[in-house]
Amino acid sequence: MNEQIETALRGGPTGEEDLAREACAAAGRLAERIGDEGLADVAFAAVDSPFGRLHAAVTRRGLVRVAFPEEDPDTLLEGLARRISPRIVESPKRLDDVRRELEDYFDGRRRDFDVSLDWSLIGPFGRRVLRATSEIPYGGSLSYAEVAAEAGSPRGSRAAGNALGANPIPIVIPCHRVLRSGGALGGYGGGLDRKRWLLELEGALTPPPDGRG
Amino acid sequence: MTRALPPFQRFLDANREPVWRFLVSSVGPHEAEDCFQETFISALRAYPRLRPDSNLRAWVMTIAHRKALDAHRGRARRAVPLADPEAAGGRVQEAPPGRDETLWRAVGDLPARQRSAVVLRYIADLPHRDIAQAIGCSEEAARRSLHEGLAKLRKAVPA
Numbered sequence: 001m002n003e004q005i006e007t008a009l010r011g012g013p014t015g016e017e018d019l020a021r022e023a024c025a026a027a028g029r030l031a032e033r034i035g036d037e038g039l040a041d042v043a044f045a046a047v048d049s050p051f052g053r054l055h056a057a058v059t060r061r062g063l064v065r066v067a068f069p070e071e072d073p074d075t076l077l078e079g080l081a082r083r084i085s086p087r088i089v090e091s092p093k094r095l096d097d098v099r100r101e102l103e104d105y106f107d108g109r110r111r112d113f114d115v116s117l118d119w120s121l122i123g124p125f126g127r128r129v130l131r132a133t134s135e136i137p138y139g140g141s142l143s144y145a146e147v148a149a150e151a152g153s154p155r156g157s158r159a160a161g162n163a164l165g166a167n168p169i170p171i172v173i174p175c176h177r178v179l180r181s182g183g184a185l186g187g188y189g190g191g192l193d194r195k196r197w198l199l200e201l202e203g204a205l206t207p208p209p210d211g212r213g
Numbered sequence: 214m215t216r217a218l219p220p221f222q223r224f225l226d227a228n229r230e231p232v233w234r235f236l237v238s239s240v241g242p243h244e245a246e247d248c249f250q251e252t253f254i255s256a257l258r259a260y261p262r263l264r265p266d267s268n269l270r271a272w273v274m275t276i277a278h279r280k281a282l283d284a285h286r287g288r289a290r291r292a293v294p295l296a297d298p299e300a301a302g303g304r305v306q307e308a309p310p311g312r313d314e315t316l317w318r319a320v321g322d323l324p325a326r327q328r329s330a331v332v333l334r335y336i337a338d339l340p341h342r343d344i345a346q347a348i349g350c351s352e353e354a355a356r357r358s359l360h361e362g363l364a365k366l367r368k369a370v371p372a
Contacts, residue, residue, distance in 0.1 A: 005316070005366050009335035013238055013317045023233035026249050027225055033250065039257055040221065077220040086218040087260055089225070 035091025042080050043091035047099045050106050051194055056098050059084060062116030063098055065168050068190045083121060102171070108201060111138035113172045121168040128152055129163040136177040139202045143181040165189050177204070218265050221257060228270060229253075231337040232277050238320065238336045239328055240284040248280040255280075271343035278329050278347045285325060319369035326350070327362030334359055 132150035
């Protein structure tokens with residue numbers, strides 16, 4: 001009898017699958033409430049894009065991170081937890097503005113982003129470089145040397161390249177608009193195909209005649 | 214690298230089921246939702262102050278256990294005006310519906326500590342050490358509560 005009771009207890013008051021589904025739904029409602037009431041320090045969500053599924057994260061200050069699809073979400077979250085706060089929840093609603101602006105941008109309907117940014121993942125030199133980068137207008141480009149000069153380090157084009165490569169908010173801080181002097185693409189954290197695609201979207205590069213890319 | 218607290222979302226992913234199971238079993242399906250939200254919102258507020266090597270499962274179960282006690286106390290308070298026939302007429306069935314209503318009604322009728330010990334052991338699948346932490350007693354006392362709770366259930370539920 002003892003074992004019967006224990007088995008019945010383990011089964012729970014409703015079926016196993018029901019419990020799992022209800023728990024999942026309750027956790028979803030909870031995460032939404034946490035997002036709505038601003039109880040989390042960081043909110044993240046997936047954002048669809050022509051590159052696949054991006055992940056974006058916002059703090060109370062603004063957009064703090066955009067990650068390309070190859071980035072492992074767990075590693076991304078662990079990094080945010082360590083560097084900003086472990087109070088981080090998935091909250092698609094809090095990313096609505098970011099999602100809308102990115103969609104408009106990818107569809108060619110938006111040239112500038114209005115969402116506020118949180119620069120806290122960017123060091124002092126990186127800030128100078130990326131602030132200079134964010135001044136480059138849609139459709140324009142600067143060389144690494146020019147960006148370094150704008151950032152106050154005229155001989156720091158290699159360091160500027162590193163700061164651009166470490167951009168935590170790609171696309172929105174348009175590091176794809178920085179090219180080699182002479183026009184070669186240089187590098188890109190999200191891969192050169194994407195850099196080319198973004199520059200073609202903005203009309204800064206002409207697509208090759210065979211329509212590749 | 215030193216161990217860091219997992220992102221709260223991952224902590225929620227890993228603990229939502231045992232917490233939900235515990236709450237549905239100990240306060241019933243109607244009150245489980247509120248208790249669940251309050252449990253994790255309390256956890257979220259305190260989260261950054263936790264030591265990274267804390268036993269997170271036992272910690273969140275401690276909070277859930279307290280919320281369940283609050284719910285039971287609230288229910289006891291609300292039960293008074295049920296003498297009013299109109300209110301009594303609208304009284305909802307408190308025992309969770311399901312496979313074995315007698316058993317779950319008997320679980321609901323257990324004294325708080327025994328109920329929590331039984332539910333934490335069999336529903337949330339916690340080891341005795343964590344049950345003791347969650348209900349705030351020694352491991353031996355937790356074993357005793359569990360044993361006494363099971364004995365009562367055996368009596369209450371016909372074979």
